[in-house]
Amino acid sequence: MIKGRHIIEPTDLSVNEIDQLSTLASRIKSNPEKYLDALKGNLLATLFYEPSTRTRFSFEAAMLRLGGQTIGFSEPNSSSVSKGESIADTIRTIGCYADITVMRHPKEGAPKLASKRSNIPVINAGDGGHQHPTQTLTDLHTIKSLKGTMSNNVIGFCGDLKFGRTVHSLVKALSRYENITFIFISPPELAIPIYIKDILSNHKIIELNSMEDILPKLDILYMTRIQKERFFNEEEYLRLKGYFVLTKKKLELAKKDMIIMHPLPRVDEIHTNVDNDPRAVYFQQAKYGMFIRMALILKLLKGDNHA
Amino acid sequence: MLKVDSIKKGIVIDHITAGMGYEIFTELKLDEVEYTTALIRNVSSRKYGKKDLIKIDNVVDLDLDMLGLLDPNITLVIIEGEKVVDKIKLSLPNEVKGILNCKNPRCVSTIEHIDDITFYLANEENREYRCEYCDAPYYPKRK
Ligand SMILES: [Zn+2]
Numbered sequence: 001m002i003k004g005r006h007i008i009e010p011t012d013l014s015v016n017e018i019d020q021l022s023t024l025a026s027r028i029k030s031n032p033e034k035y036l037d038a039l040k041g042n043l044l045a046t047l048f049y050e051p052s053t054r055t056r057f058s059f060e061a062a063m064l065r066l067g068g069q070t071i072g073f074s075e076p077n078s079s080s081v082s083k084g085e086s087i088a089d090t091i092r093t094i095g096c097y098a099d100i101t102v103m104r105h106p107k108e109g110a111p112k113l114a115s116k117r118s119n120i121p122v123i124n125a126g127d128g129g130h131q132h133p134t135q136t137l138t139d140l141h142t143i144k145s146l147k148g149t150m151s152n153n154v155i156g157f158c159g160d161l162k163f164g165r166t167v168h169s170l171v172k173a174l175s176r177y178e179n180i181t182f183i184f185i186s187p188p189e190l191a192i193p194i195y196i197k198d199i200l201s202n203h204k205i206i207e208l209n210s211m212e213d214i215l216p217k218l219d220i221l222y223m224t225r226i227q228k229e230r231f232f233n234e235e236e237y238l239r240l241k242g243y244f245v246l247t248k249k250k251l252e253l254a255k256k257d258m259i260i261m262h263p264l265p266r267v268d269e270i271h272t273n274v275d276n277d278p279r280a281v282y283f284q285q286a287k288y289g290m291f292i293r294m295a296l297i298l299k300l301l302k303g304d305n306h307a
Numbered sequence: 308m309l310k311v312d313s314i315k316k317g318i319v320i321d322h323i324t325a326g327m328g329y330e331i332f333t334e335l336k337l338d339e340v341e342y343t344t345a346l347i348r349n350v351s352s353r354k355y356g357k358k359d360l361i362k363i364d365n366v367v368d369l370d371l372d373m374l375g376l377l378d379p380n381i382t383l384v385i386i387e388g389e390k391v392v393d394k395i396k397l398s399l400p401n402e403v404k405g406i407l408n409c410k411n412p413r414c415v416s417t418i419e420h421i422d423d424i425t426f427y428l429a430n431e432e433n434r435e436y437r438c439e440y441c442d443a444p445y446y447p448k449r450k
Contacts, residue, residue, distance in 0.1 A: 087419055109415040109440025128413050130441060 003303030006115035006122045007296065010136040010173045018173075022141045024295040024306075025288070032065065038298055038306055039068035045098035046072030047090065047114075048125070049105040054264070055125050055134075058286065059102045062293035071098065088117040095119045100301055103127075121300045129165050135263060136169040137296065138289035139222075145288060146259050146281060147219060150177040154217050158185040159224035159244055159269055161192040166263045167224055168196055175199045183218065185211050187240045190230060210243040215253040221246070223262045223282075225269050241269075248273040261285060318369070319384040320361040325349055327378050328359025334377060337363065355380070372400040376407075376447045399434060402427050407436065411443035 002017055013021070028035050044063040046056055051074055060070045087105075091114040094101055101118070103111045104125040111124035111131075126132040143150055155174070157167050161184050171192075174180055181204040184192045188209065197205060208214055215221070226244055231237040246260065251274055262270060262282035274280050298306045323331060325348070332338060332346045343364035352358040374381055375397040385393040405423045409416045416424055416438070426436035426445055436445045 087415070105415070106413075107415040107418055108411065108413050108443075109438070110419075112440050113415050113419060113421065127415075128441075130413075 002299040008112045008124045009131040010133045021295045022144045025291040029291045037067040039066040042068040043098045044070045045094045045101040047103045048074045049076045051075050091118045137292045139170050141292040142288045152179045153219040154181040155220045156183040156218045157222045160190045160226045161186040162190040164224045221260050225267045247271040314364050314386045317364045321382045323359040325357040372403045375400045409438040414441040
């Protein structure tokens with residue numbers, strides 16, 4: 001039963017629960033009219049202690065499309081937070097008005113702290129470089145929708161695999177499924193950490209420094225950006241980054257039904273000449289993200305007794 | 308070996324890693340109490356070569372998590388009527404609440420007052436604990 005719970009990290013949900021959410025999200029997507037009043041009279045509070053327009057819009061759109069309403073702030077300067085109110089006090093007050101809350105905070109663990117003091121469900125919408133469970137849910141739901149299943153895929157992760165929170169969370173979540181081959185493509189200085197590889201003892205892992213050779217084998221290519229600051233010097237960055245950029249030319253090597261994902265925003269790791277390729281699903285991901293958030297909010301508030 | 312009067316009713320903190328005795332003595336604030344205590348350092352031990360030990364001639368409440376964190380080698384010997392009635396072998400606690408503070412500058416506990424942070428034992432071999440909020444590792448000091 002998901003109803004009433006807090007969602008602080010992806011593994012707060014079991015494989016089975018994620019499956020149910022994904023099924024509900026697909027149902028909503030194919031019949032949105034049925035859910036127009038599903039949360040009529042309910043209020044979602046969006047507490048954004050740092051701006052993230054993309055994430056906030058996704059949650060607000062999700063709530064509004066379920067017939068609910070939203071209140072909140074999008075940066076702390078405009079709120080009582082700037083007067084020094086603690087997270088604990090803010091969440092207790094918000095609990096008097098709203099039925100569910102979404103929190104983004106630059107400090108790691110802030111949503112978890114809020115959840116301990118809250119009488120309404122708290123969803124973590126990103127706490128620093130720590131957790132961002134609805135991003136992971138979005139990725140899982142996208143894979144499930146477009147590939148039918150998480151299991152039995154060959155998945156390539158490309159870019160900054162050392163510091164990329166999105167990749168770490170997704171890999172951890174995927175480790176709970178069966179027979180996945182994980183291909184990690186990165187410069188050696190940005191390789192996937194050992195503690196992540198340790199989680200994958202039941203899966204096949206391959207580590208590479210360029211994508212060309214492996215592209216024909218991939219079912220899914222998950223791209224992430226490489227930040228210049230991660231390198232010792234500019235020349236090193238310029239020399240290496242080309243290996244980790246996806247172009248139309250390279251894409252010719254890939255399977256016809258491979259999908260290309262990216263958590264966005266991208267910089268130049270995916271050339272714009274790839275955007276119109278049907279395999280490029282990174283802009284659709286945002287849509288899947290909204291539907292999975294709809295499913296999550298609905299389940300947290302109504303349990304299995306929804307529309 | 309140095310003779311210390313036997314305890315009628317109290318506790319012996321035995322098998323303290325040599326060199327840790329003084330720190331544990333002060334951490335337990337035994338330097339401030341009125342009743343009889345003894346800190347004995349560098350006792351020869353068959354098992355550990357050298358060890359420290361503390362005798363407390365009084366019934367006291369000890370925080371076993373805190374003690375286990377400071378030195379998981381400790382054995383507590385409970386004495387009543389000058390006889391050993393119980394021995395408690397300490398180990399690294401699986402979780403400690405309200406004792407450690409998170410050192411991660413990005414952790415929420417650096418901006419909010421939280422006095423009951425729980426740290427979970429993540430790796431016994433490395434004595435690695437993790438903050439319940441930010442998952443940052445914490446290694447309790449050892450000598
Ligand atoms: Zn912490």
